[in-house]
Amino acid sequence: MPENTPIVRMLNIHKWFGKVYALRGVDFTVNSGEVVGLVGDNGAGKSTLMKILAGIYPPDEGKIFFEGKEVAFSSPKDAMKLGIETIHQDIALVSLMSIARNIFMGRELEKQVGFGKLLDLERMREESVKALSDIGLLVTNPDTIVENLSGGERQGVAIARAMYFKTKLLILDEPTNNLSVKESSRVLQFIRELREQGISSVFITHNLHHVYPVADKIVVLSHGKNMGLFKKEETSIEHIEEMITAA
């Protein structure tokens, strides 16, 4: 695919929740291999826009194109099949389950045993360790319960899962929320590694200082409207901050 072909184009997206007009005709484009920062104040519609792209809500109006073809999702599975993977804020992993069971949640590896299929736990463990080491996270025991991991490690597991399933576009919803400075920089490093491997990502945040260093471009949403698209080299944190607070 040539450089700068849009992997995703969302055109004129509208969404109502009862009387709340959450998205008011938003256009949004991600080019291949690009890290896009999606910023805006709380309630600006960032997560809603991305939930539409992830197949969780249908848009009330508007079109979505993936790799040039128009698509409609009826469930997250449809989006995942195309290679759109989402790491939702605080709900990416089940904390009482092991790393391996989390990575293969909903997409379990199986083997034929007698009449039926049972889990191939051994392969799930091996593949988990491999997936984690691919993003530079060294975990010796894939049976570790996620609850016992640090916040940064948890994001690492979620990112490793997305990478393992050959994601083309990864949506990260507030991935640095509630993380320490050190853990946040680790997550930012994961995102840089994604770009090096040619995977596009959308980084939703309200922390400009996290998104600015890694993003190629920044999209500002405010009150359900797209306030503009800024190439990183043409803007500054101060300028974007003004855009967010101006409305």
Next chain:
Amino acid sequence: MNARTLVSNLLQKKEVSVSVILAITILFFFSIQQKFLSNANVDVLLKISPELGIPALGVTMLMIAGEFDLSVGSVFGLAPMFAAVMMEMGINPWVSILLTLMVCCLIGITHGVITVKASIPSFITTLGGMLIWRGVSLAVTGGLPKYFYMPPEFMNLVVHRVTTFVYMQELWFFAITIIFFIILERHKFGNWMASTGGKKEAARAMGINTSMVKIVCFMLSSLAAGFGGIIQSTRLSQAMPNQGDGLEFDAIAAAVIGGTSLFGGSGTVIGTVIGEYLSRIIENGLIIIRAPSYYFRLYIGVVIILAVIANLYIQRKAMRVRG
């Protein structure tokens, strides 16, 4: 690995720590009254426990998926009553049992669909179910018991004494435990159950149909309850309208004593088996040591709370030794 960490690792397993409590309880009753471990008493314990333990297994599965079932006692009573009424109408006993088990599945599916579609707490749905199904049993019979005479082939299959200490009920209990264990630990459905109960939104975001998972678990719970009731009625040759009264709380207690979380997402069927035997032994032991009968419920309540605290204490202690 030295012996100390080995013991600590073992004790962190819920099944092992509750087994330790079980052993202590047995020793306690035995030290007071040797008859506690007499052949006759052990025989009774082993014969009675499975019919009450099978519903607890179903409840455990449902609790892991994050829901409750307060109706198991009533379904335990309704199932044999339903079969008895059909047999009175001249329907073949085997067909009656089969239809009854199907009705139990339908009851569970109904609880599940109402809980999921109306998104109300299962505590409420199955509280309603508890009253409704008990009410049906009472209304149909006018409060009177019914005969429950099954053909000898059926009795051989369900309540036969195979050899000393081995009853068909026990074999059913263990077979169902193994099936549930495989579903839970070795099948993808178990992964879906744990993720549905652990964090529904996360499971849903990964494309798991959490409503379907819950409805299936509601069905398993009612099916297990009905089957337990059929075993009891077959053993006693009668179906009583008040059969299984209070069983819902016994079943939840057995699951929780065995280490199943009240908040969903975590639990073990083997723990429930041990928890079930523990609560039966406490009940039976209190009788054997001649605890005053009016204090009975009081003792059991206290002992259940102590057992759960002791279980957690052992697990935490074991974790500290390792740390």
